[in-house]
Amino acid sequence: MVRSTFWDRSTEPLVPPAPTSESYDDVVVGAGAVGLAVATALAQRGRSVLVVEAHEAVGHGTTARSTGKLALLQGTRLSTIAKDAGLDAAGDYLAMCREALEWVRPVLARHDVATTRRTSASWGEDLGDVDATRDEDSAARALGLATRWQRSAPDGLPGHGAVLLDDELQVDPLAYTVALAHEAMAVGVDISVGRRVTKAVGHPQAVVHCDDGSAVTGSQVVLATGIPVLDRSLAFATTKPVRSYALAFASPGAELTMSVSVGQASISVRDAAGSGSTTSEAVVVGGLSHPVARGGSEARRIETLRRWTRDHLPGAGEELDAWSAQDYTTPDDRPLVGRLPGATPVHAVTGFGKWGLLAGVGAARRLADAIVAGDDVGRFPPSRLAGPKRAATITAWNGEVGAAMVAGWLGAARQGRRPRATSTVDGCTRTVSGVCPHLGGVVRWNDAEQTWDCPLHASRFAPDGRVLEGPSTSPLEG
Known part of the structure; x- marks a missing residue:
């Protein structure tokens, strides 16, 4: 069974007290980083907010099962967006991630979540990937990041060429999720766990129904659930769900570059500490993503990841944990945000391509700003996908x-x-x-x-x- 993560060893998922109200200004579906960020931003602007989470606790979803990288250098994301939509679009994406990082840093400090600073790297596993790393370096520097390029892969990993950025952050993603939940509750957000939303109907107020037979009302509903549930927009046709895998190995004292390969079978590497510590206890290796339920045996992919680790990270010791996570990619590598069609006021935000700890938080907070201001956030999915x-x-x-x-x-x-x-x-x-x-x-x-x-x-x-x-x-x- 692939269930337990390395992060479960030092941080407990959170079970908040059950809310008593049945009426709110806003109802947010999903208590990952995205849902908690949008809920906090709405509450900070004076609105009453409920977050409804299907799992039995905060910290059982995708955010808490990630590799915990709060990086601005994200594989080849900036150069890919720049080639597709121009440097201004890449700059806007980077600005959104920076906005999220500036908000997240003091939140983590307030809730005593330790972060470690590492150099991040995007490296090419094959000679054919060298141009991609050079392009990312050029795009990043054009947008003001102090990246540099080198011929070798970091930490003796197999590959050719890498773009690097110093002083990036990594975190225990379960502790990160729990901290965001505490921050939300501190500004008045109610969080209800163990309730799966099944439908939202009504106008101008939305009545949100749950699988336990209960219902709550809100003037706005925000779906932060990956592919949006309650979907009236065919959003499932504009995102690709992928599943990826992670393994943790004992590696006390190791300090590694926070790396991700840019090849087709992307591999992620980082060292990891126990909660509240900055001393490395393990190395976490992730990757080998594939469309969900397509691509053969999942167990075989985990075994491939084990072999790769043994071959290329000789300092990796006993295997501690193995787990997986699910995320959603978009056709242009940018998040999808907007209001779903229909009279019921439902918004959705999704499509972070494994970088939701910053990109998702940034997109969520921008959506909250637009909702409060009464701005037109556009229909979902956005018109930019129509070309x-x-x-x-x-x-x-x-x-x-x-x-x-x-x-x-x-x-x-x-x-x-x-x-x-x-x-x-x-x-x-x-x-x-x-x-x-x-x-x-x-x-x-x-x-x-x-x-x-x-x-x-x-x-x-x-x-x-x-x-x-x-x-x-x-x-x-x-």
Whole structure:
């Protein structure tokens, strides 16, 4: 089972007190970094805010399962945006991340969350990646970052060329999430855990219904759930859900560059300390992302990551933990923010491509500013995706989704029956419907985490059919 993270060793997820009100100015769905950031920003402007979280505690979602990099150098993000949309667009993205960092730093200090400063690096694993690292260096320097380029990969890693930036921050991402929750509660935000939102209806007030039969009202609803649940915008057609993996190995005293490779099979490396400490106890290696429920055995990918670590990080000792996380990429590597179609006032923010600890927080706080000011934040998804280049990417992505749909149902047709999902975990055999309630995809077994995952839009379910991750808001039927 891929469940426990290295961060769970030193930080406890947070179970806030249950709220008593049923009416708020704003209801935010999702208690990760994005949801907590937008909730805090709204409350700081005098609004009453509720955050509703499907997990049983704050700290069980994507934010807390990340590698905890608060970096402005993010692979080749700046040069990719600059090539696609111009240097001004890349500059705006960087400014958004800087705004988030300036807000986050004092929050972490107030809540005694230790950070460590490291040089960050984007390195090329192959000779063909050298130009990409040089382009990132050029774009970063043009935007005012004091990067530098070198011919060798950092820390003796295999590769050719790297762009580096000194004095970047890394953090325990679970401690980061819990600190953001405490900050939100300190300014009056209520947080309700263990409630999955199933629908929002009504105008001008939205009535938000949950799976426990309860409902709350708000003048605005913000979805910070990855692919937006309650989706009326076809947002699932404009993002690609990817799952990636992380391993922690004992490595006391190691101080490593905070690195990420820019090749197709991206690898992330950092050292890690226990909560409240800056002394390294481990090395965390992550990567090998792939579209959810597509790309073969998840367990085999984790084993590949193990071999890579043993081959290239000789200081890595005993394996401590293995886990995975899910995030969403966009056709142009920029977050998607906007109001969903329809009369009910629902906004969404998603698509951070694994850099949500800053990009997501920055996008969320800008959305909060727009909501309070009454500005038009635009429809979701944004119009910038309407051009021919973006349309080609979106068409290709949805072609893959269609192929997965057809393959799943053809497999069921060959068996002559409606798809069923049967699993045996810890000696308990269960059979549930094999059809995802979201859009009818046929789920596939995740052999690392022992879950049923949908290859269409990445809904995930426990062996007994319970929803673990949206966009589905309904379980697999028994």
